[in-house]
Amino acid sequence: MQTKLHQWAVSDAGRRFDDLFNLVCHPDFLAVAWGRVSGTKGARTPGVDRVAPWFISEPAEVAAFLGLLKAVKRIGYARVQRHVDFVHRLDQQGRG
Numbered sequence: 001m002q003t004k005l006h007q008w009a010v011s012d013a014g015r016r017f018d019d020l021f022n023l024v025c026h027p028d029f030l031a032v033a034w035g036r037v038s039g040t041k042g043a044r045t046p047g048v049d050r051v052a053p054w055f056i057s058e059p060a061e062v063a064a065f066l067g068l069l070k071a072v073k074r075i076g077y078a079r080v081q082r083h084v085d086f087v088h089r090l091d092q093q094g095r096g
Contacts, residue, residue: 025073030066 008015023029037043038053046052056065 021073025070027066027070030069034062034066 005017005020008017034053038056043053051065056062
């Protein structure tokens, strides 16, 4: 599937993969992915999003995190990361 998606993307730079995006953002898909990620040895180590899966263990926390993840994927990671970095800088300066 990855090869086919790559071929389509190369042949049409403006092509959008809405169905794939909807699949990745589906709550069931996110829940299965979370189960796999949170059960690995690396779950105690934060990723690029600065979140360590091991620290998110309560069902309500998991649901809230997956909802946030879905929203981030919808609006774009870069926009959210800029906001998180800005808030982090304010917090370091004692203004947050």
